[in-house]
Amino acid sequence: MSTLLEIDGVSKHFGGIxxxxxxxxxxxxxxxxxxxxxxxxxxxxxxxSIVGYHPVDSGSIRFTGRELTRMRVPxxxxxxxxxxxxxxxxxxxxxxxxxxxxxxxxxxxxxxxMLAPFPAExxxxxxxxxxxxxxxGKRRLLAGDLSFGQQKLLEFAMALMNQPRLxxxxxxxxxxxxxxxxxxxxRLRRANEKLGITLLVIEHNMRVIMNLAQHIHCMSRGExxxxxxxxxxxxxxxxxxxxxxxx
Amino acid sequence: xxxxxxxxxxxxxxxxLLLDGLLVGAIFALxxxxxxxVWGVMNIINIAQGEYVMLGGFVAVLLADAGIHPLFxxxxxxxxxxxxxxxxxxxxxxxxxxxxxxxxxxxxxxxxILLQQLANQVFGADVRTAEGGMGTLFLFDGMVTVGxxxxxxxxxxxxxxxxxxxxxxxxxxxxxxxxxxQNARAARILGIDTDRVYAATxxxxxxxxxxxxxxxxxxxxxxxxxxxxFTLRAFxxxxxxxxxxxxxxxxxxxxxxxxxxxxxxxxGVEFQAAFTFSLLVVIxxxxxxxxxxxxxxxx
Amino acid sequence: xxxxxxxxxxxxxxxGLVAPLLLxxxxxxxxxxxxxxxxxxxxxxxGGQMGYNSFGNVVFLGIGMYxxxxxxxxxxxxxxxALALGLLVGALLATxxSALLGSGVLGMRGHYFAICTLxxxxxxxxxxxxxDYIGAGSGMVTPVHPGAVGARNLFFYYLFFAIAAVTFFVLxxxxxxxxxxxxxxxxxxxxxxxAMGLHTxxxxxxxxxxxxxFxxxxxxxxxxxxxxxxxxDVAFSGATFGVWMVLMAILGGKGTLWGPVLGAxxxxxxxxxxWSYLLGWQxxxxxxxxxxxxxxxxxxxxxxxxxxxxxxxxxxxxxxxxDGEEGAA
Numbered sequence: 001m002s003t004l005l006e007i008d009g010v011s012k013h014f015g016g017i018x019x020x021x022x023x024x025x026x027x028x029x030x031x032x033x034x035x036x037x038x039x040x041x042x043x044x045x046x047x048x049s050i051v052g053y054h055p056v057d058s059g060s061i062r063f064t065g066r067e068l069t070r071m072r073v074p075x076x077x078x079x080x081x082x083x084x085x086x087x088x089x090x091x092x093x094x095x096x097x098x099x100x101x102x103x104x105x106x107x108x109x110x111x112x113x114m115l116a117p118f119p120a121e122x123x124x125x126x127x128x129x130x131x132x133x134x135x136x137g138k139r140r141l142l143a144g145d146l147s148f149g150q151q152k153l154l155e156f157a158m159a160l161m162n163q164p165r166l167x168x169x170x171x172x173x174x175x176x177x178x179x180x181x182x183x184x185x186x187r188l189r190r191a192n193e194k195l196g197i198t199l200l201v202i203e204h205n206m207r208v209i210m211n212l213a214q215h216i217h218c219m220s221r222g223e224x225x226x227x228x229x230x231x232x233x234x235x236x237x238x239x240x241x242x243x244x245x246x247x
Numbered sequence: 248x249x250x251x252x253x254x255x256x257x258x259x260x261x262x263x264l265l266l267d268g269l270l271v272g273a274i275f276a277l278x279x280x281x282x283x284x285v286w287g288v289m290n291i292i293n294i295a296q297g298e299y300v301m302l303g304g305f306v307a308v309l310l311a312d313a314g315i316h317p318l319f320x321x322x323x324x325x326x327x328x329x330x331x332x333x334x335x336x337x338x339x340x341x342x343x344x345x346x347x348x349x350x351x352x353x354x355x356x357x358x359x360i361l362l363q364q365l366a367n368q369v370f371g372a373d374v375r376t377a378e379g380g381m382g383t384l385f386l387f388d389g390m391v392t393v394g395x396x397x398x399x400x401x402x403x404x405x406x407x408x409x410x411x412x413x414x415x416x417x418x419x420x421x422x423x424x425x426x427x428x429q430n431a432r433a434a435r436i437l438g439i440d441t442d443r444v445y446a447a448t449x450x451x452x453x454x455x456x457x458x459x460x461x462x463x464x465x466x467x468x469x470x471x472x473x474x475x476x477f478t479l480r481a482f483x484x485x486x487x488x489x490x491x492x493x494x495x496x497x498x499x500x501x502x503x504x505x506x507x508x509x510x511x512x513x514x515g516v517e518f519q520a521a522f523t524f525s526l527l528v529v530i531x532x533x534x535x536x537x538x539x540x541x542x543x544x545x546x
Numbered sequence: 547x548x549x550x551x552x553x554x555x556x557x558x559x560x561x562g563l564v565a566p567l568l569l570x571x572x573x574x575x576x577x578x579x580x581x582x583x584x585x586x587x588x589x590x591x592x593g594g595q596m597g598y599n600s601f602g603n604v605v606f607l608g609i610g611m612y613x614x615x616x617x618x619x620x621x622x623x624x625x626x627x628a629l630a631l632g633l634l635v636g637a638l639l640a641t642x643x644s645a646l647l648g649s650g651v652l653g654m655r656g657h658y659f660a661i662c663t664l665x666x667x668x669x670x671x672x673x674x675x676x677x678d679y680i681g682a683g684s685g686m687v688t689p690v691h692p693g694a695v696g697a698r699n700l701f702f703y704y705l706f707f708a709i710a711a712v713t714f715f716v717l718x719x720x721x722x723x724x725x726x727x728x729x730x731x732x733x734x735x736x737x738x739x740x741a742m743g744l745h746t747x748x749x750x751x752x753x754x755x756x757x758x759x760f761x762x763x764x765x766x767x768x769x770x771x772x773x774x775x776x777x778x779d780v781a782f783s784g785a786t787f788g789v790w791m792v793l794m795a796i797l798g799g800k801g802t803l804w805g806p807v808l809g810a811x812x813x814x815x816x817x818x819x820x821w822s823y824l825l826g827w828q829x830x831x832x833x834x835x836x837x838x839x840x841x842x843x844x845x846x847x848x849x850x851x852x853x854x855x856x857x858x859x860x861x862x863x864x865x866x867x868x869d870g871e872e873g874a875a
Contacts, residue, residue, distance in 0.1 A: 051741065072539075077743030089741075091734035093801070094727065102727040106743040114745075114752060117723035162742055292657055342841050348657045349599050353792070353840040356601075360789065361833030368826055475784075479665055517682075521672035527665035531658055532650040539653060 004029040010059030019045040021222045032199045034213030041219040043202045051083045052076045082159050083168035088151045092144030099143050100126035103158040129157045149176045166198045173205050250513045259390045264508045270397045272504020273404040276497045277459045279484035281452035287490045288428040288448045291351045295359040297474030299453045303460025304469035307377040317377035317465050324457035332453025336446045366471035377464040400462040483527045566703045573699035580706035582814045584764045586794035586806030588757040594800030597733030602663030604788035605670045606758040608781030610636030610765025615686045633766045640762025641755050648751035671782035685776035688769050702771045713760045799848025
């Protein structure tokens with residue numbers, strides 16, 4: 001398996017606070033990799049650095065071999081790497097189908113493509129994806145009127161519509177009704193296996209991430225603490241201490 | 248350009264232009280200070296800023312017409328404009344404080360048009376001035392002339408600014424204002440009536456602009472349509488200086504005054520306003536470009 | 547095309563075609579009505595659909611006016627040829643400027659963009675006031691239309707009617723495809739749109755260019771209808787045209803296709819009435835009106851209607867019932 005994403009010695013500080021210190025990890029293609037750690041350990045900061053939301057202080061981030069640290073958010077997204085947001089961001093005043101239609105890949109966007117109407121296949125695909133996440137019945141509702149959990153599913157569907165190679169998910173099960181978490185995890189797995197999308201997942205729900213991920217990295221106070229397969233991490237004393245001693 | 252050449256041939260000219268610019272720049276800084284205050288405390292960009300300046304100017308003009316020295320216009324404008332600012336807050340502005348910024352821009356823009364046209368109807372569109380009649384100061388063997396009234400206006404502007412700063416720092420209301428600016432919700436929990444703070448802030452801003460306007464009437468001219476120019480000047484200064492930075496506001500204000508003074512000379516007086524407005528556009532574009540390079544936006 | 551839409555178009559088209567014949571003494575005002583529709587539609591493209599509230603669209607209007615007037619003055623062609631060329635050059639020049647300024651000015655968000663465009667509008671007016679080639683402060687006079695006054699008004703009526711119709715249908719086509727969704731996405735969450743790889747700058751610039759094109763075109767014609775061009779009060783008049791653009795779109799309901807049209811009609815008719823009765827105080831009333839609409843009625847007429855009767859707009863409040871649905875959290 002080739003390495004899709006390589007993070008090498010990345011550090012980021014905000015004012016006096018070091019949010020990320022010398023982070024090095026890699027994500028192999030086709031894998032599901034987990035990123036865990038107590039609140040404030042710097043996970044979302046790392047995500048933001050990867051996708052170009054803010055500059056990094058030092059280090060390098062390479063996606064399919066290309067250096068990302070100087071690129072801007074839309075360029076990185078067009079390379080095939082997307083992220084979902086912790087607070088779930090969707091287009092509130094458009095309906096679900098429209099949200100998906102505008103999430104098609106934007107690699108080719110000449111003037112002609114911009115001004116053209118939507119081909120019917122894209123609408124079909126959008127509806128199929130909505131069916132996949134279970135929102136088909138709500139497809140004509142305004143996205144802003146959906147419940148938080150439904151919006152999360154919509155955001156996931158939008159990401160799938162974009163056909164990314166790598167998807168960064170920021171706490172995908174947070175705020176979801178516990179009885180529906182299994183359904184979401186199952187869909188994540190299917191997206192990985194059937195659609196070949198590599199996943200890097202920040203997760204607080206231990207049961208979810210231990211079941212889903214093949215390899216897990218644990219962060220604490222801005223640094224990488226431990227990494228390994230789920231069984232190993234689960235029993236790692238440092239990880240346990242980090243969570244128990246976090247507050 | 249011939250004018251540009253003249254600046255090199257007669258260096259004393261630079262001193263004249265610089266001095267003129269700095270003196271009026273203090274007044275710009277005052278209006279900018281008020282705008283930064285309202286922006287920082289209530290998150291409102293007050294497009295009607297310049298109209299308060301204009302109305303303050305008319306107060307001074309009317310006093311002068313009545314035979315009273317326009318310098319008394321400064322305290323009178325402060326009082327009258329404070330009342331106006333309070334009234335406008337209580338009727339209109341309080342409704343847009345917590346809504347998105349564009350609504351507040353539109354609302355204050357509406358107020359600006361309202362006041363501007365009202366002034367036009369009541370006072371007429373003619374250009375007016377309030378003679379200070381204070382004689383001239385001669386420097387450098389008479390090569391540089393400065394009207395005493397300009398020096399006085401600059402001093403008053405700076406004094407007003409200092410008074411405001413002291414008020415904000417040491418008075419109870421001032422501290423309440425600063426607390427609200429930092430964290431409105433926390434201030435409310437601690438018992439501060441944020442609505443009163445907002446009203447006082449907005450009224451205070453109007454009062455400061457009124458003072459600035461009275462000074463403008465003495466050293467320059469007043470007419471119903473000069474409001475927008477002052478609003479945009481204040482905006483440029485606040486953008487360059489940043490919100491919390493009083494010293495920056497003063498320096499930028501003086502700098503803008505000087506820049507305008509030179510521009511008026513080099514490009515011709517007709518283009519002086521064009522220079523200021525174009526400068527606004529250029530500064531904004533450059534600022535956002537520079538920020539974009541490091542993946543940030545003008546927030 | 548839905549039946550309601552089609553009949554609406556036919557009715558408006560018929561009314562539009564015969565109106566000046568039914569009310570010949572109001573032809574000039576009716577011509578202005580179409581101008582207002584164009585103002586509102588082009589503003590709404592940026593402000594309502596894309597979320598970029600511009601106070602400076604009037605720049606493109608003024609450029610169109612001056613470009614056409616200069617061509618008419620200097621080209622030596624006969625009236626209609628000069629006018630045609632002037633229309634074309636006005637539109638293209640305005641579009642070129644918007645493309646040039648685009649990436650710089652559109653790189654700003656929200657209120658910075660609004661105030662920057664405000665600055666742009668007044669700067670243009672001031673620069674034009676000092677430029678002798680185009681008449682400086684005194685402005686320019688456009689050539690007299692060959693023909694009776696009635697014929698002139700009629701000609702410009704149909705010209706603006708045509709431009710308004712074209713603008714409307716172009717926007718209608720764009721809003722129904724990828725372009726419409728893209729600019730809506732930019733409005734709803736620009737950060738998200740960027741994070742999804744959307745070429746936001748490209749879409750923003752194209753939108754601005756489209757608005758500039760139609761405004762430049764309209765400006766060229768408007769300068770001729772009014773008869774003279776003044777840099778501060780006619781061409782780059784933020785206090786009149788510039789403000790009306792914003793007001794009409796919001797009044798009618800921004801972000802919709804028919805909202806700006808409705809707003810333009812309501813505003814123009816009301817304004818004509820105000821003019822007769824209020825005289826000098828009409829601009830004071832305008833200021834008050836802006837405040838009232840913005841504070842109390844920001845959703846506009848169509849927005850209000852949409853809230854009351856959402857089903858009529860194709861939005862389902864209740865989902866289509868499909869039992870055994872999972873995923874509803």
